[in-house]
Amino acid sequence: MYMPSVEFHQATTLPEAFDLLQACGPSTRVLAGGTDLLVDLKAKRVTTDHVISITRVGELKGIALDNGSLRIGALTTITQLDESPLLEGGFDPIRDAARLMAVRQIRNVATIGGNLASAVPCADLPPILIAMNARVHIASRDGEREVPIKEFLLDVRKTALDRHDILSAITVPQPPPQFGAAYERFGLREGNAIAVAAVAAGIRLATDGTLETATIVLSAVSPIPKIALQASSIVQGQHPSDDLFARAGEAARGEADPISDIRGSASFRRDLVAVLVQRALKKAVERAGGDVL
Numbered sequence: 328m329y330m331p332s333v334e335f336h337q338a339t340t341l342p343e344a345f346d347l348l349q350a351c352g353p354s355t356r357v358l359a360g361g362t363d364l365l366v367d368l369k370a371k372r373v374t375t376d377h378v379i380s381i382t383r384v385g386e387l388k389g390i391a392l393d394n395g396s397l398r399i400g401a402l403t404t405i406t407q408l409d410e411s412p413l414l415e416g417g418f419d420p421i422r423d424a425a426r427l428m429a430v431r432q433i434r435n436v437a438t439i440g441g442n443l444a445s446a447v448p449c450a451d452l453p454p455i456l457i458a459m460n461a462r463v464h465i466a467s468r469d470g471e472r473e474v475p476i477k478e479f480l481l482d483v484r485k486t487a488l489d490r491h492d493i494l495s496a497i498t499v500p501q502p503p504p505q506f507g508a509a510y511e512r513f514g515l516r517e518g519n520a521i522a523v524a525a526v527a528a529g530i531r532l533a534t535d536g537t538l539e540t541a542t543i544v545l546s547a548v549s550p551i552p553k554i555a556l557q558a559s560s561i562v563q564g565q566h567p568s569d570d571l572f573a574r575a576g577e578a579a580r581g582e583a584d585p586i587s588d589i590r591g592s593a594s595f596r597r598d599l600v601a602v603l604v605q606r607a608l609k610k611a612v613e614r615a616g617g618d619v620l
Contacts, residue, residue, distance in 0.1 A: 331368055336379045341493065344381050345468050348491050351377035357493060358382070359402055359441040362433050387440070387495055390414075395501040401440025401494045406431070408439055417502035420459065420614070423510035424451040424527075440494045443476070446484045446551070449522040453480060454546040455510040457554070458529030459499050463487075466495040473498070480551040505532040507615030511607040512546070513599045515590055522547040523591045524599035526579070528607035530562075532617045538562050543575065543604060548585035548596050555579040558604060567612045568620040575608065576601035 336351065338344035348355060355377040358364050367373045381387060387402040390411045397418050399408065408414070409425040428434055428442075428451045442452045443463065456476050463479040465472050465488060476497070479487045488494060502508070512525030525546040533539040541562045543555040558579035565571050585596035609619050 329369070330365070331371070331374070333368070333375060333378050336377060337383060338379055338381050339383045341384060341386060341466055341495075342468075344379060344384060344493055345491065347377075347379045348493075351379065353490050355379060355490075357444075359444075360404065360436045360438040361441075362429075362437040363441060363445040363447070381493065387493075393498070397499040397501075399439055399497045399499070401444075401496055402438050403440075405429075405434040405437050405439065405442070409434070417506070418459075418499060420455055420508035420510060420529075420611075421452070421499070424455045427451055427510070427512060427514075427522075439497060443479065443497070444486055444488065444494050446480050446482070446486050448483060448550055449525070449547040451510070451512065451522060451525065451546075454525055454527035454544040454552045455508060456497065456499065457544045457552055458508050458510075458527040458542050459502065460529075461497055461499045463494060464496040464498065466493050467491055471495060477552070477554065483550045503531060505615050505617075506530070507532075507611040507613065507617070509607045509610035509614065511603045511610070513603065521590070524548050524583075524585070524596045524603060526600060526603035526607045527552075528604070528611045530608065530611045530615060532612070532615045536617055537564055537566050538612075539564075541608075543579060543608070545579060545583055545600055548583040548600055550584075553582065553584070555582045555604070557582055562608065566620060567608070567617055569605070569609075572605040572608045572619070573601075576604040579604045 356375045358380045388400045508529040510527045512522040527544040529542045531540045558575040580597045580601040585593045587593045
């Protein structure tokens, strides 16, 4: 399988990248880590005459705490994200997803921005970032705007990015007291490393030990990550228990909208969702300092 003929451009600053986006036309593709784009070009899932690499744009790199929020540059690799000491404590659930992504060689190159901007249904980072109320920062000539990540992903391979936009960063707010989150997924084998079904959960405990808030996010079982509203409402205001989480899992099973493919049938994926919801909720409660009856 050969790469198609494309004209390659290298930007070293955001203004330079914006100039290239303007000059190269509407089908231009932006390359960060390239672990999705290069495969898509070879497989002819996407076509273009121009590829703009932003790998040398330094302002899109790095992880920092900014007014209590975790700001992650879009070019931060998955390995850098996993190994950052800034994720210790309240932001540690993000590691649940980072450590499950692909294999080490891919994690060394793949970026958090690329994982989001590719908008593939089985991407690992979007579900846990939604559960943790993350926001996406989008740069353009007009400045930077931000949107909740749940509003950034619109459909399969479709995001809120306009053609002159570049995803610049992701911010995750400091989790409040008694908050816990977790990401659980099922894959066929480590070498494949693609989620057949996945669930993220973010909860906050009230002073009496009940679940004050709960967000359950389903992944790889719908075109984009889906907040399971019914399952989330079932657990809110209730004391954590295995029975409660089992009922939430059954509700989420009905809210999933999976396809059947070579990795699993729609029915199998729904069964997985029911189990993964229970595991994610239990781990989230434990991280929040609560007990599951």
